[in-house]
Amino acid sequence: MPPPSASDADLIAAVLRGEREAFRPLMERHQQAVFNYLFRRVGGNVEAARDLTQGVFLKAYQHLAEVDPSQGFTPWLYRIAHNESANHARSRARRREQGWAPEDLERLPDPMGSTPESRLAEQNEGQRIRQALDTLPARQREVLELHYFEDRGYEDIAAILGIPLGTVGTLIHRGRARLRQVLGEPEESGSG
Secondary structure (H helix, E strand, O other): OOOOOOOOOHHHHHHHOHHHHHHHHHHHHHHHHHHHHHHHHOOOHHHHHHHHHHHHHHOOOOOOOHHHOOOHHHHHHHHHHHHHHHHHHHHHHOHHHOOOHHHHHHOOOOOOOOOOHHHHHHHHHHHHHHHHHHHHOOHHHHHHHHHHHHOOOOOHHHHOOOOOOHHHHHHHHHHHHHHHHOOOOOOOOOOO
16 A cells, blocks of 8 residues: 555555555545535535535545546545535525524634634624625636635636636636625726
């Protein structure tokens, strides 16, 4: 078995050779990032994010042979996570559930050293930004979340969402402009 520090490609190759235990370091390497992405996508619902994360890695394991080496494992994994969260949202819509549950946000651990006043201000600002994001068209919201919250580059976002690279730039630019408008912030000067 390759060492846990092996590249994603080496770990995938080991799994495909039948070394199933090589999937564990691959999963451990990406699990927190996928959970964080799904947590935001499901409106802060911890249990839903945990369930979806498990489902993402199960699907990833079952379809590991489909990873395109030229695209890499991470964008492929995020594409699965994106699709799973979209399926979850459609399922929730059918059950007529509402979006973000503020009580789930309260269960998050507090940053060290924060005061009740600073936590309240951060929570209010976070809710204000989430509400503004929720006013954006779905594609603009998705690219902004992937770019700013998941620190994904334009190429990764294009691969994750299955859209052209130029479209990613356009959606980010328009999404930022719309967010500034909704939040009542001044327009950016110059080209953005």
